[in-house]
Amino acid sequence: MAFLNIVTSENExxxxxxxxxxxxxxxxxxxIDDMKDTLSKSGGVGLxxxxxxVLKRIFxxxxxxxxxxxxxxxxxxxxxxxxxxxGCLSCPGQWGYTKRPIKVKAEATNIQxxxxxxxxxxxxxxxxxxxxNHLEGKLFTDDAIHMLTEKELEEHL
Numbered sequence: 001m002a003f004l005n006i007v008t009s010e011n012e013x014x015x016x017x018x019x020x021x022x023x024x025x026x027x028x029x030x031x032i033d034d035m036k037d038t039l040s041k042s043g044g045v046g047l048x049x050x051x052x053x054v055l056k057r058i059f060x061x062x063x064x065x066x067x068x069x070x071x072x073x074x075x076x077x078x079x080x081x082x083x084x085x086x087g088c089l090s091c092p093g094q095w096g097y098t099k100r101p102i103k104v105k106a107e108a109t110n111i112q113x114x115x116x117x118x119x120x121x122x123x124x125x126x127x128x129x130x131x132x133n134h135l136e137g138k139l140f141t142d143d144a145i146h147m148l149t150e151k152e153l154e155e156h157l
Contacts (some may be wrong), residue, residue: 018137038092048135050134059134073132082099105119
């Protein structure tokens with residue numbers, strides 16, 4: 001296991017659509033283990049493979065209870081909308097308000113190669129959409145209604 005470098009928003013790889021994972025092999029599992037270490041050390045909620053320079057349709061979400069690995073995820077449904085404050089490991093120091101679904105239903109493959117369906121609300125829904133967007137080459141700044149100024153950032157954080 002290793003700590004991987006997180007790619008920042010200046011890197012064009014973040015604007016590319018990630019490719020499907022064809023086979024969950026040792027290389028894929030090693031990448032996921034390294035991503036787990038990286039996410040744990042970063043203090044973030046989620047991490048997509050593209051954020052560590054790998055164009056694979058993989059992301060992780062860790063909200064403190066259990067880590068969820070999403071391989072080849074698909075968004076099945078969204079419901080509602082709320083305005084949320086959001087940041088990103090690939091956009092250090094930047095925070096902004098986005099509109100995100102209140103509920104999200106997604107399907108993905110786990111590390112055992114089994115498909116699963118997950119329904120998330122509020123922060124989990126936000127994290128799923130945020131990370132899924134990375135796989136599509138989008139950053140949260142693309143969806144931001146308002147990016148915080150330095151003064152607003154000091155007041156919020």
